[in-house]
Amino acid sequence: MDLLTPELGLFVWTLLAFLIVFFILRKFAWKPILNSLHERETGIADSIAAAERVKKEMSQMQADNEKLMMEARAQSAQMLKEAKEMKDSIINKAKEETKVVADKMIADAQQQIQQQKMAALTEVKNEIGKLAVEVAEKVIRKQLATADSQNDYAQMLAEEIKMN
Amino acid sequence: MRSGRLFSLLALTFALSSAPVFTYAQHEENHEAAPVAVAEAAHEGHHEEKKEGFNASEVIFGHIGDSHYWHFFDVNEHPVSLSLPVIIYHPEKGLEVFSASKFHHGHESYNGYMIDPNSKMKEKIISEDGAKIIDFSITKNVLSMIISVVLLLTIMLNVAKKYKKNGAMVAPSGFQNALEPVITFVRDEVAKPNLGNKYMRFMPLLLTVFFFIWINNLLGLLPGGANFTGNISVTACLAIISFLVMVFSGNKHFWGHLFNPPGVPLGVKFLLVPIEIISLFIKPIALMIRLFANILAGHIVILSVISMIFIFAGLSKVAGWGFAPVSMAFTIFMFFLELLVAAIQAFIFTNLTAVFIGQAVEEGHDHDMHHEDYHAHNPETGQEYNVSKQEIIA
Numbered sequence: 177m178d179l180l181t182p183e184l185g186l187f188v189w190t191l192l193a194f195l196i197v198f199f200i201l202r203k204f205a206w207k208p209i210l211n212s213l214h215e216r217e218t219g220i221a222d223s224i225a226a227a228e229r230v231k232k233e234m235s236q237m238q239a240d241n242e243k244l245m246m247e248a249r250a251q252s253a254q255m256l257k258e259a260k261e262m263k264d265s266i267i268n269k270a271k272e273e274t275k276v277v278a279d280k281m282i283a284d285a286q287q288q289i290q291q292q293k294m295a296a297l298t299e300v301k302n303e304i305g306k307l308a309v310e311v312a313e314k315v316i317r318k319q320l321a322t323a324d325s326q327n328d329y330a331q332m333l334a335e336e337i338k339m340n
Numbered sequence: 341m342r343s344g345r346l347f348s349l350l351a352l353t354f355a356l357s358s359a360p361v362f363t364y365a366q367h368e369e370n371h372e373a374a375p376v377a378v379a380e381a382a383h384e385g386h387h388e389e390k391k392e393g394f395n396a397s398e399v400i401f402g403h404i405g406d407s408h409y410w411h412f413f414d415v416n417e418h419p420v421s422l423s424l425p426v427i428i429y430h431p432e433k434g435l436e437v438f439s440a441s442k443f444h445h446g447h448e449s450y451n452g453y454m455i456d457p458n459s460k461m462k463e464k465i466i467s468e469d470g471a472k473i474i475d476f477s478i479t480k481n482v483l484s485m486i487i488s489v490v491l492l493l494t495i496m497l498n499v500a501k502k503y504k505k506n507g508a509m510v511a512p513s514g515f516q517n518a519l520e521p522v523i524t525f526v527r528d529e530v531a532k533p534n535l536g537n538k539y540m541r542f543m544p545l546l547l548t549v550f551f552f553i554w555i556n557n558l559l560g561l562l563p564g565g566a567n568f569t570g571n572i573s574v575t576a577c578l579a580i581i582s583f584l585v586m587v588f589s590g591n592k593h594f595w596g597h598l599f600n601p602p603g604v605p606l607g608v609k610f611l612l613v614p615i616e617i618i619s620l621f622i623k624p625i626a627l628m629i630r631l632f633a634n635i636l637a638g639h640i641v642i643l644s645v646i647s648m649i650f651i652f653a654g655l656s657k658v659a660g661w662g663f664a665p666v667s668m669a670f671t672i673f674m675f676f677l678e679l680l681v682a683a684i685q686a687f688i689f690t691n692l693t694a695v696f697i698g699q700a701v702e703e704g705h706d707h708d709m710h711h712e713d714y715h716a717h718n719p720e721t722g723q724e725y726n727v728s729k730q731e732i733i734a
Binding site: 178179180181182183184185186187188189190191193194196197198200201202204205206207208209210211212213215216219 | 401404405406427459462474475476477478479481482485486489492493496497499500503504507508509520523524527540543544545547548552571572573574576577578581636
């Protein structure tokens with residue numbers, strides 16, 4: 177039974193030591209440690225939540241970007257298509273206009289050539305006529321050089337007139 | 341001589357808490373025929389017994405009891421020990437302080453005080469005039485406790501300093517890293533489930549109780565260590581602290597249920613209220629006895645197993661040597677078990693303290709409507725309580 181009877185001395189020392197340890201540790205150890213632990217845990221939880229939020233925002237942003245890209249791509253495709261059409265139409269129009277102008281120029285040229293040709297022909301004709309008249313004059317002059325021939329001719333003309 | 345020393349070394353290394361036995365080993369091996377010249381103090385009484393052979397109970401009780409000397413080992417029958425200060429309060433003479441060496445190991449009286457020669461199990465100082473004195477001596481247990489307190493304060497304050505220096509968001513390192521899981525364990529597994537949202541109020545107490553018991557359990561396992569937590573004065577003190585905290589933090593709901601359980605017929609109340617009051621006092625007694633008995637039993641088992649070597653050696657030298665390996669193996673096993681028990685008992689004491697405080701501070705539910713639920717959805721508390729009762733019986 178000796179073992180089971182508490183001794184006052186040891187009891188008092190234990191009580192004293194425990195209380196001293198308790199108050200010192202409470203103030204200088206447990207409070208800062210527990211506060212730090214709590215702070216760290218809330219900090220980590222906050223960080224995780226923030227990271228989650230940022231991740232969500234990022235994915236949202238990415239989706240937005242994707243959409244914008246799609247729109248931009250569609251727009252550029254549209255623009256390209258329109259530009260191509262415009263180019264084609266411009267080329268076609270230009271071609272047609274050129275053709276018209278060229279045709280006109282060819283027609284004008286042909287007309288002018290025709291005119292020049294006619295003018296040249298007329299001139300040639302006139303020249304030939306003149307020459308013929310001159311030749312005829314020369315021939316006639318030669319034939320009618322003598323008085324007899326003049327008389328004969330005059331006679332013949334007179335006869336002709338008479339006959340008419 | 342050489343083999344004897346080797347053997348002693350082995351015993352010291354493996355049977356870590358067997359300092360008294362160690363001294364015995366030397367005697368047995370080397371000085372069998374030597375005359376008993378110097379007698380030991382009453383608690384190390386195996387010197388007197390030597391003529392008759394090894395007295396295991398003297399050795400064991402010498403170790404587990406408190407002492408006014410810190411005995412390390414004997415050299416040629418001269419005990420190497422530290423004489424501790426004796427502080428005595430005499431109702432007439434007042435306070436007196438002197439060294440325990442004045443008693444010359446229990447064979448001389450000093451200033452009218454002497455070590456009680458009739459007390460076999462405990463080293464007790466009595467006054468020759470028969471007055472009731474109170475012994476406030478710095479005994480082996482008190483000194484061991486002071487060492488543990490210094491260790492505890494050094495460790496914890498350094499760790500706390502690290503937290504303050506590094507700030508909250510730096511990963512823990514070193515000893516801080518070793519302690520942090522223990523602290524969070526006490527918080528998350530002991531305080532939070534039992535105390536609910538009021539846990540922060542009791543965390544300092546629970547942590548102090550846990551580490552105080554744990555470090556003292558471990559110091560008690562060191563070779564030559566004191567049997568501090570295996571002393572009923574100590575566990576009584578701790579149990580009373582947790583009892584007082586429980587009583588003073590008890591709310592109206594707790595006392596209401598204790599003295600006037602709602603929803604119970606009057607006749608049953610006469611039966612129930614005394615039982616409830618008894619159970620209130622059983623709680624700290626359970627705490628006290630559990631820790632005391634567990635640690636004491638561990639020390640006794642280890643010492644008994646070691647003592648077996650010398651009991652066998654008393655029969656014949658060969659038997660002693662032959663049994664030594666068996667005994668060592670068993671001691672090593674027991675030692676690991678005790679390391680586990682040191683932590684488990686600290687945890688159980690803390691946990692039950694938390695459970696008892698938790699019962700005291702629990703907020704009442706709607707009394708009449710959900711009274712049954714209240715007991716139903718608190719199975720943990722009931723379980724723990726059952727455990728404690730079983731342990732008392734055991």
